[in-house]
Amino acid sequence: MKKWQKIVLFSLATLITTTLSAKEDKVYRLKLATSWGVSVPILGEAPTLLKNMVETMSNGRLLLRVDDPAKHKAGLAVMDLAKTGQYDIGYTASYYYKGKDFKLIFFTTVPFGLLPTEQHAWFEYGGGKELAQKVYANHGLIHFQGGNTGMQMGGWYKKEINSLQDLQGLKVRIPGMGGEVMSKLGVLAVTVPLGELYTSLEMGTIDAVEWISPVFDMNMGFQKIAKYYYTGWQEPASETQFLVNKKTYDKLPKDLQLILETAMSKVAKGILEKSMYENSIAWEKIKTEHPDIKVASFPVEVLQALSKANDEILDEQAAKDPVFKEILDSQRAFIQKARAWTKMGDYAYINNTSK
Amino acid sequence: MKKWQKIVLFSLATLITTTLSAKEDKVYRLKLATSWGVSVPILGEAPTLLKNMVETMSNGRLLLRVDDPAKHKAGLAVMDLAKTGQYDIGYTASYYYKGKDFKLIFFTTVPFGLLPTEQHAWFEYGGGKELAQKVYANHGLIHFQGGNTGMQMGGWYKKEINSLQDLQGLKVRIPGMGGEVMSKLGVLAVTVPLGELYTSLEMGTIDAVEWISPVFDMNMGFQKIAKYYYTGWQEPASETQFLVNKKTYDKLPKDLQLILETAMSKVAKGILEKSMYENSIAWEKIKTEHPDIKVASFPVEVLQALSKANDEILDEQAAKDPVFKEILDSQRAFIQKARAWTKMGDYAYINNTSK
Numbered sequence: 001m002k003k004w005q006k007i008v009l010f011s012l013a014t015l016i017t018t019t020l021s022a023k024e025d026k027v028y029r030l031k032l033a034t035s036w037g038v039s040v041p042i043l044g045e046a047p048t049l050l051k052n053m054v055e056t057m058s059n060g061r062l063l064l065r066v067d068d069p070a071k072h073k074a075g076l077a078v079m080d081l082a083k084t085g086q087y088d089i090g091y092t093a094s095y096y097y098k099g100k101d102f103k104l105i106f107f108t109t110v111p112f113g114l115l116p117t118e119q120h121a122w123f124e125y126g127g128g129k130e131l132a133q134k135v136y137a138n139h140g141l142i143h144f145q146g147g148n149t150g151m152q153m154g155g156w157y158k159k160e161i162n163s164l165q166d167l168q169g170l171k172v173r174i175p176g177m178g179g180e181v182m183s184k185l186g187v188l189a190v191t192v193p194l195g196e197l198y199t200s201l202e203m204g205t206i207d208a209v210e211w212i213s214p215v216f217d218m219n220m221g222f223q224k225i226a227k228y229y230y231t232g233w234q235e236p237a238s239e240t241q242f243l244v245n246k247k248t249y250d251k252l253p254k255d256l257q258l259i260l261e262t263a264m265s266k267v268a269k270g271i272l273e274k275s276m277y278e279n280s281i282a283w284e285k286i287k288t289e290h291p292d293i294k295v296a297s298f299p300v301e302v303l304q305a306l307s308k309a310n311d312e313i314l315d316e317q318a319a320k321d322p323v324f325k326e327i328l329d330s331q332r333a334f335i336q337k338a339r340a341w342t343k344m345g346d347y348a349y350i351n352n353t354s355k
Numbered sequence: 356m357k358k359w360q361k362i363v364l365f366s367l368a369t370l371i372t373t374t375l376s377a378k379e380d381k382v383y384r385l386k387l388a389t390s391w392g393v394s395v396p397i398l399g400e401a402p403t404l405l406k407n408m409v410e411t412m413s414n415g416r417l418l419l420r421v422d423d424p425a426k427h428k429a430g431l432a433v434m435d436l437a438k439t440g441q442y443d444i445g446y447t448a449s450y451y452y453k454g455k456d457f458k459l460i461f462f463t464t465v466p467f468g469l470l471p472t473e474q475h476a477w478f479e480y481g482g483g484k485e486l487a488q489k490v491y492a493n494h495g496l497i498h499f500q501g502g503n504t505g506m507q508m509g510g511w512y513k514k515e516i517n518s519l520q521d522l523q524g525l526k527v528r529i530p531g532m533g534g535e536v537m538s539k540l541g542v543l544a545v546t547v548p549l550g551e552l553y554t555s556l557e558m559g560t561i562d563a564v565e566w567i568s569p570v571f572d573m574n575m576g577f578q579k580i581a582k583y584y585y586t587g588w589q590e591p592a593s594e595t596q597f598l599v600n601k602k603t604y605d606k607l608p609k610d611l612q613l614i615l616e617t618a619m620s621k622v623a624k625g626i627l628e629k630s631m632y633e634n635s636i637a638w639e640k641i642k643t644e645h646p647d648i649k650v651a652s653f654p655v656e657v658l659q660a661l662s663k664a665n666d667e668i669l670d671e672q673a674a675k676d677p678v679f680k681e682i683l684d685s686q687r688a689f690i691q692k693a694r695a696w697t698k699m700g701d702y703a704y705i706n707n708t709s710k
Binding site: 112 | 408411412413414467470471472473475476477478479480481505506508568569584586587588591609610613614617618620621623624625627628629631632633634635636638639642650652653658662689691692693694695696697698699700701702703704705706707708709
């Protein structure tokens with residue numbers, strides 16, 4: 001080989017290497033742990049929708065691996081998986097972790113609190129997002145709303161509740177804040193393994209079960225064994241969360257950060273809308289197949305006692321934790337304004353069109 | 356220059372040109388025409404939010420130019436601008452074009468129709484999207500939801516409405532379907548230029564004005580001159596639209612199509628949430644500054660007559676146009692199911708927590 005040939009070859013080889021490595025975009029591979037397997041209605045499919053969206057939008061530069069609880073074995077510890085960096089993203093519900101940090105409840109839902117669109121308004125425009133980032137920064141996580149499953153029903157009761165007295169000693173499967181509030185009124189809030197729930201209610205080992213809403217409840221079959229379906233007060237707007245490890249997020253280039261955020265927003269939007277759709281269809285089916293089911297609300301004295309007990313729990317916590325108080329005050333101030341508008345807007349409309 | 360030097364230089368030049376042109380991604384420049392200038396609350400800023408999002412997510416490969424009505428001079432003909440290809444995207448409201456095609460109303464809102472989340476559920480999961488694409492395909496457009504401004508109030512009235520008789524000969528500024536429906540009840544539905552609206556109401560040239568909702572109405576100042584603020588029936592869920600020229604859309608690569616669609620979805624989500632936020636804040640302000648304002652609903656006989664007149668208009672149209680009938684039937688079937696769930700869910704909750 002002549003000298004000039006060597007030079008040409010060397011130049012070409014160098015140039016090709018340099019050009020390709022400079023132009024070829026880096027591929028980011030993230031791992032997501034979810035709290036809900038694919039068999040869970042609506043929430044089960046959400047991480048896969050996210051995966052498909054970010055991979056298409058990024059043209060393959062952002063890849064997502066989705067692991068469900070059958071794989072990572074930590075459905076109720078997904079926040080820790082993301083916090084420690086074992087996973088880059090956790091798809092879960094903030095209030096699962098109230099034992100670690102009571103403030104986390106505010107980003108899912110609070111008894112007697114905001115409705116879905118009210119809560120979204122507070123979160124996006126009323127300071128909620130900044131409060132969420134402040135709380136989650138302590139856990140090395142960035143918080144994104146993951147979708148709202150809407151109003152939860154108050155639960156399936158075998159007997160009608162006509163007074164506070166009727167609640168005394170009643171065995172109710174109701175977890176979280178709802179359970180704590182009912183306990184203050186004399187209810188025995190019990191835990192029952194998922195597989196035994198139906199039989200426990202059928203056999204009378206428990207008197208009532210709070211589950212979710214028509215589409216989720218129908219799958220459990222409670223409509224076959226309990227006649228009273230009580231309206232909701234304990235979880236008016238259950239929002240899920242995408243919790244992203246901050247170090248992972250900070251390493252992503254700006255375009256991929258926004259692709260991820262925007263895809264999460266679209267998935268979240270779909271969850272509220274699909275919950276509305278599926279609950280509407282499911283309730284129609286329940287009602288048709290079980291016309292004897294009575295939808296009822298607790299009597300005023302019970303609702304007022306529940307509301308009072310709830311305020312006591314929240315106020316106690318606020319006295320201990322200034323950031324808890326800051327978030328509570330922010331939500332309480334906004335609910336006054338938002339509910340006034342909801343009542344003269346949507347509520348008056350429903351009232352007027354139902355005559 | 357020696358021969359081998361020439362060869363090296365030529366090789367380098369060729370290689371650089373080839374590599375750059377192969378790797379450098381094509382830039383797509385789209386033009387968007389909007390119906391609303393930046394001074395319009397909430398809707399005014401939406402196209403710019405979209406522009407910023409798609410440009411960041413695409414890393415500059417998808418650029419958007421936003422022209423407002425001051426530029427394109429066709430605020431109420433934006434659909435045509437997108438249809439003819441003068442613009443690639445129109446940001447507008449479908450029901451502005453009901454004169455061309457009455458079916459287009461269903462994708463914005465219909466009197467006594469679906470509420471925002473109900474309408475989104477119908478659109479995304481209940482067949483609405485497919486019906487929208489079927490209708491807009493005839494116009495060479497692809498339909499994307501552009502954001503819902505929520506419930507519209509029934510309007511500002513100088514006198515209380517206590518009966519159907521009170522509506523006879525009343526001069527009301529109310530456009531669209533609302534105006535057609537009220538006309539059937541003896542109202543004179545009038546058109547008044549924007550700049551004369553306040554004075555017309557103040558001077559009594561007109562008796563009432565239907566505008567939008569608290570945040571929009573407050574800017575107009577109607578609260579200073581009319582005491583009765585009637586609750587809504589005529590536009591329960593006004594959805595805006597991004598209408599994309601089909602040829603433009605089909606030319607975009609898959610990643611940019613999804614970036615555009617997902618960004619539109621996030622912008623749309625924000626509009627419902629910001630409308631909730633801004634209306635809550637605005638109503639608080641109106642109420643504080645004008646405590647004498649009375650929020651009222653029309654009497655039952657008036658509401659029933661409005662609802663009947665509305666059904667007559669819709670049924671007449673359905674008899675003439677099978678696709679109109681198909682959409683009407685689809686919305687009517689879904690509203691039965693969705694409203695039952697809304698009533699046992701959110702409505703019962705508001706009812707119970709207001710005691």
